[in-house]
Amino acid sequence: MFRSSPLTSPLVSRRRALGFGVLGAATLAAALTGCGSTTPAGSAAPGAASAGTPSYYPADYSKLLDASKVEGGKLTIYSNTDQENWAPILRDFKAKYPWTKVSADNLDSDEVFQRQLSEMATGKAPADMLVSNAVQAWASYAGKPDTLMAYDSPETKQLPDYAQLMPNVWAMSLDPVGIAYNSALMKEAPTSIASLAKAVAADPASYKNKITTRDVKGAWGFSVSHAFAAGDAGAWTGLDGILPSARPESSSGTQKEKIMAGEYLAGFFISSAVGYPAEKASGGLVKFVLPTDGTVVLGRGIGITPKAPHPATAKLFLDFVLSETGQNAVAEGGLSSYRDNVQLTEGRHTYQEVEKLAGKDGIIRVPYKVVPDAEVTAFVSKWNAKLGN
Incomplete structure (x- = not known):
């Protein structure tokens, strides 16, 4: 058996592999409505995937790409992650989706959430996504109402059961x-x-x-x-x-x-x-x-803010980070990825x-x-x- 903090016992996964817990253009509006209308919480019905996406992606996933293009592909991320860690991830995301423009700020661990909560209180919160491995800060933030967007990534079922740290919070890496x-x-x-x-x-x-x-x-x-x-x-x-x-x-x-x-x-x-x-x-x-x-x-949590200015691009990014290509980029940047099919070349690390x-x-x-x-x-x-x- 693994050794763990007593705090893990209520949250140990069924595989006990990691114990992190369970749990305004009209065109844009139309596109977003279309890509999220099939099932609750932003998920889509299973079926043949859009061209260029895995077979397990929803058939209408192309609508999410169209919505991202209407948004201009912009994405703002508040994180406590260094630029050297981000570099391969942002490079490969842009290679896959050339119209995207991602800005990932490197803030102190606590500042990620303090800044987001402060800006939400003013009604002007520019961040689309939050990324941090400050567990206490994440748990406190996510425990408040209306702090995360509900989304069901098509990658979730392809991942180990410990990949989802909390509802609507996934592990970008396990460091x-x-x-x-x-x-x-x-x-x-x-x-x-x-x-x-x-x-x-x-x-x-x-x-x-x-x-x-x-x-x-x-x-x-x-x-x-x-x-x-x-x-x-x-x-x-x-x-x-x-x-x-x-x-x-x-x-x-x-x-x-x-x-x-x-x-x-x-x-x-x-x-x-x-x-x-x-x-x-x-x-x-x-x-x-x-x-x-x-x-x-520690799981490096990633989630989408509740009123993300660019929700379609945020969903694309989340899906990418959790994908095989994204997890390889995560490892290349010095973080520890956890998908079994990550290529273990020199300098890469995995859980x-x-x-x-x-x-x-x-x-x-x-x-x-x-x-x-x-x-x-x-x-x-x-x-x-x-x-x-």
């Missing part, structure tokens, strides 16, 4: 969280939280303020840290040995730069979306490993690879579920009390 370190400065590679704690104990002076972790006051930092502590019975033994020498940072990108520069020797709970590309770009100066005493895996490296028993899953405020406060207080000055 592990690991340890990044400066291979020129560390004598021995840390393979786990416990081994990093052992290295600190052997030479505390050299590691003082030389380790970085994510700020647990942020949604992303809390999610991964809380999940590890709850999912590994011996977690606090290792954490107690590391945290006094650690300093928090608000982004994996900042951590990567400081590890590369030698300001930090190592960082733990670093997103693989940053870790894998950093290892490649640095020529191995920065190494990224999955902890053998528990690897946290299946994480299972092999960390072991199914070593994966700690983070459910898309809000942790009670009291529990958040208690954990953040305990964690920050152990940090060094």
Whole structure:
């Protein structure tokens, strides 16, 4: 059996593979009405697919393409995803749909949802889609009424049952969280939280303020840290040995730069979306490993906003990201895709690879579920009390 946070138990999927949870032109108006009129929640009846689409796509899928062209193919995405991760996805989406023009902002984890809610309150919300792996922030946002557009992607039935994180929220990728370190400065590679704690104990002076972790006051930092502590019975033994020498940072990108520069020797709970590309770009100066005493895996959620200015293009994009072509682009950009038919060329990573490296028993899953405020406060207080000055 896999190890997991107690929070996963109500949300474990039937396959128990990941436990993320279950759950104004007139022409444009006519086109959108036509492509969504066959079944509820934006889905279409099964039948022969439009030319150039898979056989399992609805017969009238071409209407969605026509509606996107009327929209001008514009699409605005609020995300906490780096441009290097987006690059192959946006490239291949435009190659498939040449009329599209996608803008994907790179915001802080919490800012993705704060900005969207603030703009919704004014009645002027320009974002079509939200993409983030800040589980707590996603769960809190999606738990509010009228925050997501209902849509039934034709790709859903082709995906593992854990691909849908919440109603109308899918996993764009399933990214592990690991340890990044400066291979020129560390004598021995840390393979786990416990081994990093052992290295600190052997030479505390050299590691003082030389380790970085994510700020647990942020949604992303809390999610991964809380999940590890709850999912590994011996977690606090290792954490107690590391945290006094650690300093928090608000982004994996900042951590990567400081590890590369030698300001930090190592960082733990670093997103693989940053870790894998950093290892490649640095020529191995920065190494990224999955902890053998528990690897946290986060679903990078993607969903359509309730009043998306360009709904047809948003649906096209969602379908593309979940498709075989889209998942290959996801992997090329440094994220971990999860379709079985992703081509495993050098530099690409998949969830299946994480299972092999960390072991199914070593994966700690983070459910898309809000942790009670009291529990958040208690954990953040305990964690920050152990940090060094």
